[in-house]
Amino acid sequence: MKKKAQIPLIAALLLLGISAVLSAFYIIAGDGNKNVGIAAFIVDIVMLAVIMIYFIVSENRKLKYIAKMSHDLKYTQRETLFNFPAPVLIVDESRTVVWVNESFSRELFSEKEAFGRKVSELFTVNFDMMFHEQGTVVKIHDRYFIARATRPEREVNGLIMIYLNDETEFKSLQDEYTLSHPSVMIISVDNYDDALQNSRASEKSTIVGEIERLVEDFIDSTTGIAVNISSSRFVIVIEERHLRKCIEDKFDILNKARDILVGGSQPITFSIGIGKDADTLSQSEAYAKQALDMCLGRGGDQAAIRNKSGFEFFGGVSKGYERRTKVRSRVIANAISEAIKESDTVFIMGHRNGDLDSIGSATGLCAAIRNLGKQSFVVCDLESNLATVMINHINENEKDTYYIPPQMAMTMKTDDSALIIVDTHNPDILDSTEFYRMFDKVIVVDHHRRMVNSIENAVIFYNEPNASSASEMVAELVQYLSENTTLKPHIAESLLAGIMLDTKNFVMKTGVRTFEAAAYLKRQGADTIAVKTMFATPIDTYREKSKLISEAELYGSCAIATGDGNNDAVRLAAAQAADELLGISGIKASFVLYESNAMTAMSARSMGDVNVQVIMEALGGGGHHNMAATQVNMPIDEAKEKLKEVLAQNVEGYAEKA
Numbered sequence: 144m145k146k147k148a149q150i151p152l153i154a155a156l157l158l159l160g161i162s163a164v165l166s167a168f169y170i171i172a173g174d175g176n177k178n179v180g181i182a183a184f185i186v187d188i189v190m191l192a193v194i195m196i197y198f199i200v201s202e203n204r205k206l207k208y209i210a211k212m213s214h215d216l217k218y219t220q221r222e223t224l225f226n227f228p229a230p231v232l233i234v235d236e237s238r239t240v241v242w243v244n245e246s247f248s249r250e251l252f253s254e255k256e257a258f259g260r261k262v263s264e265l266f267t268v269n270f271d272m273m274f275h276e277q278g279t280v281v282k283i284h285d286r287y288f289i290a291r292a293t294r295p296e297r298e299v300n301g302l303i304m305i306y307l308n309d310e311t312e313f314k315s316l317q318d319e320y321t322l323s324h325p326s327v328m329i330i331s332v333d334n335y336d337d338a339l340q341n342s343r344a345s346e347k348s349t350i351v352g353e354i355e356r357l358v359e360d361f362i363d364s365t366t367g368i369a370v371n372i373s374s375s376r377f378v379i380v381i382e383e384r385h386l387r388k389c390i391e392d393k394f395d396i397l398n399k400a401r402d403i404l405v406g407g408s409q410p411i412t413f414s415i416g417i418g419k420d421a422d423t424l425s426q427s428e429a430y431a432k433q434a435l436d437m438c439l440g441r442g443g444d445q446a447a448i449r450n451k452s453g454f455e456f457f458g459g460v461s462k463g464y465e466r467r468t469k470v471r472s473r474v475i476a477n478a479i480s481e482a483i484k485e486s487d488t489v490f491i492m493g494h495r496n497g498d499l500d501s502i503g504s505a506t507g508l509c510a511a512i513r514n515l516g517k518q519s520f521v522v523c524d525l526e527s528n529l530a531t532v533m534i535n536h537i538n539e540n541e542k543d544t545y546y547i548p549p550q551m552a553m554t555m556k557t558d559d560s561a562l563i564i565v566d567t568h569n570p571d572i573l574d575s576t577e578f579y580r581m582f583d584k585v586i587v588v589d590h591h592r593r594m595v596n597s598i599e600n601a602v603i604f605y606n607e608p609n610a611s612s613a614s615e616m617v618a619e620l621v622q623y624l625s626e627n628t629t630l631k632p633h634i635a636e637s638l639l640a641g642i643m644l645d646t647k648n649f650v651m652k653t654g655v656r657t658f659e660a661a662a663y664l665k666r667q668g669a670d671t672i673a674v675k676t677m678f679a680t681p682i683d684t685y686r687e688k689s690k691l692i693s694e695a696e697l698y699g700s701c702a703i704a705t706g707d708g709n710n711d712a713v714r715l716a717a718a719q720a721a722d723e724l725l726g727i728s729g730i731k732a733s734f735v736l737y738e739s740n741a742m743t744a745m746s747a748r749s750m751g752d753v754n755v756q757v758i759m760e761a762l763g764g765g766g767h768h769n770m771a772a773t774q775v776n777m778p779i780d781e782a783k784e785k786l787k788e789v790l791a792q793n794v795e796g797y798a799e800k801a
Contacts, residue, residue: 229308230288236301238262238270247307251283262305273305280310287314322384326419327427328367329435330358330396333412333443335375338405346405353403354411361396378428386419390457394446397458401444414438415446440593441756442608442768454595456757469619469656475605476623479563479586482603483517483624486561490552492522492574493613494567496714496739499677501566502530503641504588504613506537508563509545510634511621521545522552523574529715532677533637540633549575556581563588566613568597568606569765572774588616590645592756594765608767611657614641618660632668639669640677647722651769680719687716688723691735695724701753701790702730705779706737713737714744721748732758732794734786736779743782747771753794761789 230247234240240257248254252265262268265283272279273292281290288307332354339347351374358377362369367381381389389396394415403411416435418427434449437456441447445458483489489512493501505521512519525534525548537545547555552575562582564573568589573579579598586603590610598604610616618638621628630638642661646653649661665671680688687706695704702724706713717735724733725748732753735746745762747755748770755771762785764773775782 229306231307232257232262232305234262234303234305236303238303240265241302251307278308280314281307283307286311322382324383324420325380325424325427326383326386326417326421327424327431328379328381328386328418329416329431330377330379331414331416331435331439332375332400333414333439334409335411338409338411342405350403350405350411354400357396357399357403380424383419386417389446390448394457397444397446412444413446414443417446417448418450419448420450437593437595440606440608442592471607472616472619473623475603476620478603479605479620480515480624482561482586483512483515485559486517487557487559488555489517489519489561489563490522490556490578491519491563491565492549492578493565494569494572495524495527495574497523497528497530497566497574498718499530499533499637499644500612500614500641502528502533503637503639503644504565504617505563506533506545507614507617507621507630507634507638507641508565508588510630511617511624511628513543514628515625520547520552520555522547522549522578524548530677532679533640536673536677537633537637540631549578552578553581561586564598564601565589565617567591568601568604569594570598571596588613588620590616591766592768594760609654611652611654612642612645614638614645615657615660618642618663619656622663630664630667632670633673635664635667635669636674636677639664639671640674643674643678645770652767680715681712683712684715684719687712688720691716691720692723695720695733697730698787698790699794700729700731701794702727702733703783703786704733704735705783706735708738714739717744717746721746724748725750736782736786738779739774742774742776743779744774745772745782745786747773758786758789758793761793762786 227244228246230251231244232240232247233242238261240260240262243252243254243257247257251257257265262270266281268281268290269279270292273290274294278289278291281288287310289310290305290307292303292305294303339350342350355371358369358371358379362379362381365381365385367379367385369377369379371377397413397415400413401410405411414435416431416433416438418430418432418434421427421430430449434447434454437449437454438445438447441456445456447457448455489509491505491509491512493505497505502521502523505523509519509521523534523546525546528534534546556578560582561584562579563586564579565588567573568587568591570576570579579585582600584600584602585598586605587598587601588605590607590613592608593606605616605620607616614637621630639661642657642664643649645651646657649657691704691706695702704720704724706717714737717737721733721735724730724735732747732749732755734755737744745759745764747759747766749755749768751769754768756766756768759766759771759773762773762775762782764771766772775785777785
């Protein structure tokens with residue numbers, strides 16, 4: 144149609160061109176034809192004027208038509224948006240509201256309230272997220288909306304249109320689903336048997352009644368249910384809404400349990416394992432059991448939550464309690480004995496930079512295994528350790544080799560070999576992680592509180608966080624490995640040295656079983672004078688220790704010292720300095736930082752008022768309530784500032800140095 148409309152116009156232009164040529168010819172040809180040419184030229188001008196008028200009129204008609212269509216379209220759009228059932232607003236490039244529809248004015252903010260105000264003044268929203276296809280959730284007047292934003296293809300003055308889709312009902316259902324999601328909680332009384340074994344029947348029934356009443360009061364404040372599966376264990380199913388309240392209160396039931404005293408002095412403590420965010424109740428129960436095992440492995444008196452992403456801990460303020468019965472030691476010893484019988488060679492390995500406890504416990508276990516007729520070796524770095532004096536003492540008194548480097552052990556390993564890990568359960572700090580990975584199944588004997596990052600392929604995991612040292616645990620185990628186990632005096636001395644190191648000469652974390660283990664070692668011929676020589680300090684180490692102590696800075700109730708250089712003297716002096724700093728009046732915890740293999744190492748100690756394990760765990764390490772350590776991959780100055788931040792969050796009354 145458009146081409147047909149252009150045919151008359153093309154014909155008129157052709158005629159005009161021919162007429163112009165003819166008029167020019169007649170004018171030039173002569174006097175007789177000149178008037179004809181002039182007349183034709185005038186006709187040409189008239190025709191040209193007509194054509195121009197046609198163009199102008201036609202274009203005006205087009206413009207009027209386009210303007211009318213544009214006006215009608217804008218009017219339709221405005222009416223549609225204005226009457227749109229969902230709230231709509233338009234903002235300019237400064238995010239200021241320039242227009243709202245009737246639904247927005249009626250349900251949320253009137254035009255007078257909204258016009259000219261920033262979007263952020265009306266509701267909180269991530270502006271960039273609104274441009275995503277799924278939009279973003281915003282809350283306005285206790286209602287929830289999905290906010291989506293669009294821009295015109297051609298940005299006109301930076302205007303942005305925002306649509307709000309009401310999701311309040313769906314969000315309420317979603318919240319109710321989340322808040323009503325069940326979790327399984329297992330409460331175990333840590334010291335039930337030990338605390339009540341010597342109590343009279345009447346006193347025992349009173350204590351049991353108080354424990355049950357405490358659990359009942361706890362469950363009555365919720366919509367959950369509780370089942371007493373034994374005298375010392377309860378299984379609870381609780382909704383998420385009430386579990387959140389427990390987390391907010393930091394499981395206050397732990398504090399209430401400690402108010403129950405046995406014999407007027409010994410408090411009852413709980414360990415609580417919670418399985419959270421599981422897909423099924425059975426999975427939640429499995430999570431709860433894992434969390435409870437983690438609590439017990441960390442000394443009890445705490446709560447642990449296990450979900451799909453890991454563990455979260457609460458409590459753990461008490462120092463733990465000592466189990467007086469040795470039944471578990473005997474059972475573990477029998478299991479280890481059976482594993483040894485099935486092996487041709489047994490390797491024992493401790494943590495990196497092995498100390499007297501790590502090397503000493505490994506030495507004692509190695510000697511006991513050799514007494515069973517099995518080949519056994521201690522795997523350690525002979526160049527980098529803190530027990531050189533002990534190693535030399537054993538080598539001087541033994542004809543056979545006890546200590547081999549990891550490289551040699553790798554060549555000796557067979558399919559029937561066994562690996563025993565002592566004094567650690569963290570695979571990242573073993574003397575040789577590469578050698579450990581060669582074994583599918585290992586045995587762990589450790590006294591440190593359980594960490595999340597622990598050895599997972601252990602067929603026997605003997606973890607006693609309330610033991611003073613790994614050497615104490617080994618001293619008990621060797622008594623049950625065979626009927627007539629005896630230790631040579633120098634072997635007994637290595638175990639006694641390990642106990643003395645971790646107890647600071649029977650001062651820290653010392654229980655009845657610690658002295659019983661020491662008495663056993665003394666009966667085996669351990670010489671305390673020979674043990675004392677293992678603690679002799681070289682003059683360089685003594686100087687470094689004195690320097691660390693003299694340059695320590697006080698931050699509230701904490702002392703922090705930093706060492707210069709990266710050498711054996713500083714590494715050995717750091718732990719000693721951390722111990723001696725506790726002798727300063729008013730110091731509850733001490734921390735010594737020093738360089739170690741391009742990293743910053745920290746030794747932490749306390750007298751018990753400060754849980755240094757929690758502080759070191761926050762920095763990637765671990766240990767005991769009053770003795771812990773870590774290594775961080777950052778400069779020493781940066782590590783010191785990070786330590787201060789953690790102290791400020793975990794130590795009550797901590798204050799920066801003025």
